[in-house]
Amino acid sequence: MRFTKDHEWVDLQGDVATIGITAYAADQLGDVVFVELPEAGKTVGAGDALAVVESVKAASDVYAPISGEVAAANPDLSDNPETVNDAPEGGGWFVKIKIKDPAQVEALMDRAAYEAFLATL
Amino acid sequence: MDAPETLKTTPLNAAHLALGGKMVPFAGYAMPVQYPLGILKEHLWTRQHAGLFDVSHMGPAFLELTSPSGDGDADHRAVAGLIEPLVCGDIRGLKPGQIRYTLLLNQDGGILDDLMIGRPSGPAEQGKLYLVVNAGTKEDDFAAIAGAAGSAARLGRADTSEGPGGALVALQGPEAAAVMAALVPAAGDLGFMTFARAAFDGTDILVARSGYTGEDGYEILAPAAVAEALWLRLLADSRVQAIGLGARDSLRLEAGLPLYGHDADATVSPIEAGLAFAVSKRRLKARDFPGAERVAEEIAHAPKRVRVGLKVTGAPAREGAVIADDAGREIGVVTSGGFAPSLAAPIAMGFVPPAFVASGTALTVLVRGRSQAAEIVAMPFVPHRYFRKPAL
Numbered sequence: 001m002r003f004t005k006d007h008e009w010v011d012l013q014g015d016v017a018t019i020g021i022t023a024y025a026a027d028q029l030g031d032v033v034f035v036e037l038p039e040a041g042k043t044v045g046a047g048d049a050l051a052v053v054e055s056v057k058a059a060s061d062v063y064a065p066i067s068g069e070v071a072a073a074n075p076d077l078s079d080n081p082e083t084v085n086d087a088p089e090g091g092g093w094f095v096k097i098k099i100k101d102p103a104q105v106e107a108l109m110d111r112a113a114y115e116a117f118l119a120t121l
Numbered sequence: 122m123d124a125p126e127t128l129k130t131t132p133l134n135a136a137h138l139a140l141g142g143k144m145v146p147f148a149g150y151a152m153p154v155q156y157p158l159g160i161l162k163e164h165l166w167t168r169q170h171a172g173l174f175d176v177s178h179m180g181p182a183f184l185e186l187t188s189p190s191g192d193g194d195a196d197h198r199a200v201a202g203l204i205e206p207l208v209c210g211d212i213r214g215l216k217p218g219q220i221r222y223t224l225l226l227n228q229d230g231g232i233l234d235d236l237m238i239g240r241p242s243g244p245a246e247q248g249k250l251y252l253v254v255n256a257g258t259k260e261d262d263f264a265a266i267a268g269a270a271g272s273a274a275r276l277g278r279a280d281t282s283e284g285p286g287g288a289l290v291a292l293q294g295p296e297a298a299a300v301m302a303a304l305v306p307a308a309g310d311l312g313f314m315t316f317a318r319a320a321f322d323g324t325d326i327l328v329a330r331s332g333y334t335g336e337d338g339y340e341i342l343a344p345a346a347v348a349e350a351l352w353l354r355l356l357a358d359s360r361v362q363a364i365g366l367g368a369r370d371s372l373r374l375e376a377g378l379p380l381y382g383h384d385a386d387a388t389v390s391p392i393e394a395g396l397a398f399a400v401s402k403r404r405l406k407a408r409d410f411p412g413a414e415r416v417a418e419e420i421a422h423a424p425k426r427v428r429v430g431l432k433v434t435g436a437p438a439r440e441g442a443v444i445a446d447d448a449g450r451e452i453g454v455v456t457s458g459g460f461a462p463s464l465a466a467p468i469a470m471g472f473v474p475p476a477f478v479a480s481g482t483a484l485t486v487l488v489r490g491r492s493q494a495a496e497i498v499a500m501p502f503v504p505h506r507y508f509r510k511p512a513l
Contacts, residue, residue, distance in 0.1 A: 030367075031161035033460040034436050034467070036489070052489065054437055056160040056460050057367050 001089070002105055003114035004065045009089055012105045016071055017097045021053065021062060024118055026088040030055045032081045037073035037094060044070065044097065046104060051094050053084065065108065068099035131177035132288040132345035136352050140363050148256035150178040153365040160367035164462040167334055167372055168503075171294035172364035173355050180259030181279040181289055181342050182252045184270060189248035193217075196248030197240055203270045204250065209391060209410040210238065211401035212250070218242030218315045220251070220329055224391055224399050225262060230412020231387040232394060233265070234258040235379070237331065239316050251316065251327065253289070253340070255381045279342060288348030293338035293372070295506065296360040301328075301339055304354055308339055312510035321351055330508060333369065335376025335501055337508040374468065375461050377430060377500025383440060384428060384456045384470050392419040393472065395428040395500075426453060426472040430500040431486065433458070435493040437467035438486040444471050445485045445492065452477060455486060463503045469495070 007025035034054040050064040084092040142153030201212040210223030220239035239251040301308040307319040316329035327342040444453040458469030482497040
């Protein structure tokens with residue numbers, strides 16, 4: 001699993017990367033009440049707006065950490081957005097993206113680097 | 122979050138930090154937006170049990186005649202006469218111990234603030250009014266009120282901006298009365314929208330049966346020296362949880378209560394804001410408050426826009442979201458919106474022309490460029506459960 005400074009995680013299996021937000025991000029957001037996800041088939045570039053996660057208080061954008069085509073969006077989050085808080089790095093995943101360039105994933109932080117980054121916040 | 126080092130703190134700041142409150146800047150104060158429980162659970166706790174809020178950022182004050190005559194009713198009329206030219210409410214008609222929600226208006230009938238004005242119950246305190254104004258407007262409000270009073274009355278602030286000041290805390294929820302009964306027995310005698318002096322550990326406090334959540338409850342003004350002791354004693358009751366400003370906002374939204382600066386501002390009239398109940402019939406007949414002509418005109422005909430409640434399908438529609446009719450024509454804007462924890466659905470308040478205010482009217486709201494279904498619903502979204510004293 002790899003991580004970004006925007007507090008997303010990326011889990012690459014073959015050419016499909018599963019993407020979600022980290023436990024730190026979920027905790028910072030508070031209770032998630034709505035998640036807006038892209039449709040399958042949408043092409044996204046690294047840095048593009050990918051999803052919107054809404055807490056009681058505010059809406060926050062989630063940006064694509066890597067480029068590719070959306071293969072699937074988590075169907076459970078429309079009825080159970082709280083899964084993002086309960087299992088941010090598991091059942092609370094946002095999307096699966098079919099990627100072309102695995103090097104984009106490799107360039108992200110590993111867990112130790114991410115935890116070191118969190119310690120600086 | 123600019124210049125947080127200049128933020129004022131309330132007498133309960135240390136208590137918030139000890140509880141793990143997430144402090145944010147709000148109206149110049151460091152205030153807890155939430156505690157570790159989180160906004161959603163804090164909100165639901167208040168609806169089910171009792172929530173404790175620090176609202177010391179607001180502006181409690183007393184307006185007191187400089188030279189009272191000693192005749193209680195005459196003195197009340199005199200002090201009421203000083204503030205009535207600024208507000209549209211019947212202040213003269215307040216009974217001893219009664220509090221009224223009223224509006225400070227500009228010459229165009231626009232709302233400068235919404236506030237509470239109370240007439241103390243004690244015979245020795247006639248010729249005095251208890252005021253509570255909003256945090257963001259308190260400097261302007263107090264300047265206007267002091268100006269109107271001139272030398273006839275003195276405005277004494279009871280907030281923390283001057284001198285030792287006081288703390289203002291709210292205890293809200295269906296179990297608030299039972300909690301207070303154990304600590305301040307006199308609180309149980311209060312009817313909704315009344316207030317009285319009471320004793321906490323031998324210290325004089327002021328207890329009002331009022332609030333901003335739609336629930337039964339109290340707002341308590343206590344000297345800063347006993348604020349933390351009062352807070353901790355209330356919190357020691359297992360029915361009480363500390364509640365931050367985040368849940369305060371979602372609770373008042375569900376209760377259909379406007380938030381000044383969002384659902385009302387200097388361009389919005391009492392009629393547009395759906396606050397006609399705050400306009401005194403006597404005052405309207407006499408046309409003796411600022412903007413009375415506009416208010417009368419809007420009652421006789423119709424205002425250009427009206428504050429309404431919306432039930433939203435899909436993502437929450439927040440402040441600034443465009444409201445459109447079923448043909449996609451822009452008709453208004455959302456002024457407060459979010460997720461309603463009690464309803465597990467998004468709700469919003471906004472302004473639309475009178476033609477669209479009927480409950481059940483199908484509209485749309487624009488969220489991130491996408492059109493979502495919305496429907497006009499009656500407010501409050503969640504029924505009020507204020508305490509009504511049984512008739513004798």
